[in-house]
Amino acid sequence: MMKLPMDVKGLPSPCYIIDEQLLEQNLQLLAKVQSDTGCRILLAQKGYSAFSTYPMVGKYLAGVTSSSLFEARLGFEEMGKEVHIYAPAYREDEFDEILRYCGHIVFNSVSQYVKFAPKVRAARAAGHTVSCGIRVNPEYSEIETDIYNPCFANSRMGTTLSQFEKALEQHPEVLQEIDGLHFHTMCEQGAEVLARTLPVVEQRFGKYLKGMKWLNFGGGHHITRPGYDVALLERCIVQMQQRYGVQVYLEPGEAVALNAGYLLTTVLDVLENGMRLAILDTSAACHMPDVLEMPYRPYIIGSGEAGEKEYTYRFGGPTCLAGDIIGDYSFDHQLQKGEMLVFTDMAIYSFVKNNTFNGMPLPMLATYSEKDGLKIVRKFGYEDFRMRLK
Numbered sequence: 001m002m003k004l005p006m007d008v009k010g011l012p013s014p015c016y017i018i019d020e021q022l023l024e025q026n027l028q029l030l031a032k033v034q035s036d037t038g039c040r041i042l043l044a045q046k047g048y049s050a051f052s053t054y055p056m057v058g059k060y061l062a063g064v065t066s067s068s069l070f071e072a073r074l075g076f077e078e079m080g081k082e083v084h085i086y087a088p089a090y091r092e093d094e095f096d097e098i099l100r101y102c103g104h105i106v107f108n109s110v111s112q113y114v115k116f117a118p119k120v121r122a123a124r125a126a127g128h129t130v131s132c133g134i135r136v137n138p139e140y141s142e143i144e145t146d147i148y149n150p151c152f153a154n155s156r157m158g159t160t161l162s163q164f165e166k167a168l169e170q171h172p173e174v175l176q177e178i179d180g181l182h183f184h185t186m187c188e189q190g191a192e193v194l195a196r197t198l199p200v201v202e203q204r205f206g207k208y209l210k211g212m213k214w215l216n217f218g219g220g221h222h223i224t225r226p227g228y229d230v231a232l233l234e235r236c237i238v239q240m241q242q243r244y245g246v247q248v249y250l251e252p253g254e255a256v257a258l259n260a261g262y263l264l265t266t267v268l269d270v271l272e273n274g275m276r277l278a279i280l281d282t283s284a285a286c287h288m289p290d291v292l293e294m295p296y297r298p299y300i301i302g303s304g305e306a307g308e309k310e311y312t313y314r315f316g317g318p319t320c321l322a323g324d325i326i327g328d329y330s331f332d333h334q335l336q337k338g339e340m341l342v343f344t345d346m347a348i349y350s351f352v353k354n355n356t357f358n359g360m361p362l363p364m365l366a367t368y369s370e371k372d373g374l375k376i377v378r379k380f381g382y383e384d385f386r387m388r389l390k
């Protein structure tokens with residue numbers, strides 16, 4: 001059974017704690033992949049953007065990727081290394097600012113590139129270095145959850161080969177003007193999936209890769225998960241770099257902060273309705289929405305599967321949403337009101353997705369390291385709820 005490295009007695013609940021040592025271990029592995037292969041790894045801020053840790057992230061990674069103007073600005077201002085961006089469509093009124101922050105811009109289609117190319121050329125004429133690419137849809141993905149599968153039928157994510165070739169007939173100059181291709185087709189997957197995806201990318205888009213400067217493998221690579229085949233990933237990277245003369249980029253979100261955070265919560269009440277129930281001071285809908293969306297079951301320290309230990313509880317949030325249910329967990333002891341529980345792997349896709357639905361307070365955000373101990377990053381209160389409503 002794992003134990004928390006820090007003493008959490010007296011901390012306000014609920015509270016996220018980012019473990020900087022575990023974060024750094026992940027970063028060290030990613031840095032090794034970079035130095036072994038010459039690839040460049042970016043933090044996908046969509047999954048993790050606790051920027052108080054960006055000085056550490058920036059020590060190891062090449063920079064960030066962004067899914068919006070605000071994420072791009074955050075990465076530019078708080079890390080100050082490479083800033084990449086991809087969005088399914090850009091807004092006319094945001095694009096000039098995007099050009100100020102981003103050295104790499106990935107467009108969802110040839111027509112999005114054509115639309116913004118005059119602004120790109122003007123930025124270059126003004127001395128700004130910007131490299132453009134197109135997100136392709138290789139129409140191959142092994143993701144089984146549709147909402148996380150960018151290659152499902154009628155997907156808006158990226159350009160298929162037939163769309164690409166049709167658009168190039170009208171705009172042949174685009175091939176000379178873009179520097180890279182980007183694909184993102186994976187989610188929490190191993191290097192074997194990448195190794196099966198690359199031949200499809202090559203078969204469809206290989207002839208266009210020859211003249212490119214970079215190829216971005218997207219995110220979804222679960223590199224820091226125990227048992228991940230790092231050597232196979234490295235062979236994939238090296239092979240593509242050698243075969244096509246491109247710089248390979250990877251942009252994981254999850255892998256950067258995988259298993260590097262906790263969410264502390266307190267049992268508010270225990271009751272019974274056909275089974276034992278416990279109401280926590282944290283909500284799936286507000287504080288861990290992936291539990292409902294993915295769906296996924298976060299681990300609680302000291303717990304077992306339903307029925308595995310003597311006392312099984314169904315955990316629900318304090319909101320009025322009937323489906324705000326985290327899951328069923330068993331324990332060796334009967335839970336007491338006021339008892340603290342600890343969810344693990346709560347640094348990714350958690351506080352970046354927080355909301356104050358139902359007037360729920362946002363959990364406090366803290367960091368921990370052996371050297372500095374527990375540090376409060378930010379406490380939230382009523383104003384954080386109120387400010388978005390007026």
Ligand SMILES: *Cc1c(COP(=O)(O)O)cnc(C)c1O
Pocket residue numbers: 044046047086184186187188218219220221251252253254255
């Ligand atoms: C979500 C996303 C990522 C990061 O994915 P992870 O699963 O967190 O590694 C990277 N690139 C793009 C384009 C994405 O949409």
